[in-house]
Amino acid sequence: MVEIIPIDTATLGDRSYVVHDGKVAFVVDPQRDIDRVLAVLEDRGVRLTDVFETHIHNDYVTGGLALAQLTGAAYHVNAADEVSFERSPIQPGHTILVGAMKVRAVATPGHTFTHLAYALDAPDETPAVFTGGSLLFGSTGRPDLLGPANTGELVHAQYASAHRLAEELPDETRVFPTHGFGSFCSATQAEGDSSTIGHEKQANPVLTQPEQEYVDALLAGLDVYPAYYAHMGPANAAGPEEPDLSEPSRADAAELRRRIEAGEWVVDLRNRTAFAAGHVGGTLNFGLDGGFATYLGWLIPWGTPLTVLGATADDVATAQRELIRIGIDRLEAAATGSPGEWTDRELQSYMTADFTDLAQVRHHRPVVVLDVRRTQEWAEGHLEGAVHVPLHELLDRIGDVPDGEVWVHCAAGYRASIAASLLAAAGRQVVPIDDDYAKAAPAGLPIVTPEMTAS
Template sequence: MYFVDTIELTGLGNRGYLAGGGRTAVAVDPPRDIDRVIAAADRRGVRISHVVETHVHNDYVTGGPDLARVTGAAYLVPAEARVAVRHIPVHDGDRTVVDADAGLTLRALATPGHTPHHTAYVLEEAGAAVVVFTGGSLLVGTVGRPDLVEPRLTERLARAQHASAHRLAAELPDDTAVLPTHGFGSFCASSAASGAATTIGKEKAGNAALTRDVDAFVADLLAGLDDIPAYYAHMGPANTAGPAPVDLTPPAPADADEIAARLAAGEWVVDLRNRIAFAAGHVAGSFNFEAEGQLATYLAWLIPWGKPVTLLAESPEQLAAAQRELVRVGIDRPAAAATGDPSAWLRAGEAPASFPRARFADLAGRRADGDVVVLDVRRAAERAGGFVEGSVHIPVHTLHRRLDEVPDGQVWVHCAGGMRAAIAASLLDAAGRDVVAVDDAFAEAGPAGLPVRTA
């Protein structure tokens, strides 16, 4: 009998897996904080004998080499990936025994498309396929995006995605469980994918890669590609070279004087509290990236790579969770940190900064009284589905470089739900702008009386 445990990376929209029998197991696409995988193996009472990568990841730093080193497991990587760390190259059709007593083997299937070397792994029990780990190939209702390697390869890889999906559908039984790494909010997915359980049979019925001809599929796939997070440029090289082991010990504590000095030096001070608390009172010049939001994705996307960052958290637990999130995308050691609230982070005589929050109904009333700047910080694909007439569009991930493009006046900033608007509001507030954060669902803009147009 086999088992599969999921290692969820909610903030990044990814999943790793531990699969095996009664004695040994294989880790598939493990996260960099490998203690979670080791704990899962301990709960099962199994030894991790193999660690496998479906591809060299572009959206997070892998824990594969470190997990293999710590556990003594064999490290399997697609042969064409050319990583610098010690590994066993995997070729199409290779079989690896996972647990002999349970009759479990892992069969490699070349599935290029997300990357040229991408490989899926089929878990077989007594020779019958039961699970396929599809990485960034066949996802739930979609496929992994093909534009992360090299622009000149994008169309070729899109066509390869179609062919790889069809190979999986042709060679595996309909009841084979499909377990992808990407696609649960990850920007590695070519379009939105659900977190629902799926099988080869379900994907045959509803996945565009399996229901549309290659030309129509590729045309739609390429037309739907959105911006790539800037930090992706650093993930592939880090994984190819071999990431260092992580250090999750608490950062050096920072008092109010040090926080002020770091801000004066142009470093980033990031407040992890929720957006309501931040708007009510914060250290002037600090930025708000909620710990409960997509912290790693958006902080790593916006921050100049290598810039020192100091974290302000409401509790040691929030700080520790944020550190864990950030090491997954290569932000290894915060320069300093502090916990508590602004009363402990401000020097004597300093007052906290603040800005108001509002709803779309408030914006509708304010526009009726006079001109205001409405700033939409959603991505272009979101704006194409509807936008407030007369609004300025600057996606949040570009705003820190384009603050001078925001027109004069009071700025009412919105996104789709409030989290990115809070990030943008903090950037504008730090720059000395008069800002209001619209903390509301964009679906409420029209009913509130605002003129909404579609592109």
């Protein structure tokens, strides 16, 4: 009996897969922290013989090469991909036997030019296909990550690839994508937690809409993606080594102060409520309770020395694991405990608020309202009189935020807390709004909509 075991990386919106027949196994698109894969192999008592990559990934550093080297498995990467390491090149149409299982490579360009899907057949088993960043649940992978010059060609290729899978594979074929669970590699987010080719034929726009209608809608819906993506492809083509997850050195209060004053990043991992209540001046808040690695990787000037502050050693270890997945391989230092242990100076704090508080305060005094949501979110509706600086642009545009007390909001509070910490570190008076944007209008705050703008 064949078992397909997903390994979720929810914080990046991706899945890897371990597939075995009780004796031997293969892995598809492993994340950097391969100890999770090794634990599954050990638990099932199976031997890894093959590792398959659907594409050179744009949103994380792969663990494929390190996993193959550690286990002696064959590492299958498209023969057309230009890489700096030894691999077992595979081409569309090639079939690899893994025990009783047959794994066939299918050309599915669109997310990248050399993207492959892998169709799985085994005796007395329902067929399956590992689609990587091609056919997703109710969507497809985005075609713009290789630059605007390639987007037009790739989006049409993505349409053709989805139809190739739908035509070649039986309707009962189970679909196992890598992206689509929150990853910015997906054109939209996944619908449901499982699917089949037959279901996608009925529900996925790429298979239900005419080609140009699909192309136009997909391109119109694309928004920005994290800046660190630019570093992922080159890192994966170079062949990432096994990550170092050993404990970082510990920093005392004096060292933390030196690092902050030197312009390094010292990041507080606690949640936004705790950070607002008391934190070390100059530290930045990227809580582990949100999109920690995505937003830190997006905002940090690449290569900036990074130190983290966590309530526990487990928090530091979690942050370290998240960061190696996007190629931030080593922390400069870390500290654990409470803010009072991280500084010999007075702690800083600021109040938090909700949209009802904002509606009330605007009746009494002028404040700057800063919206740090992405441009697409802003265009769908925003507070009247708000200033818009997307979070990923804020470091370069702090000077665009008008003078005065800044009340900053996003869609739910996490990004606002990051923005507030950046502004506070720059010496600004801030009030992060820890609230759902949907509550702004009921609180009595005027909203500007696209219809109003058009008129």
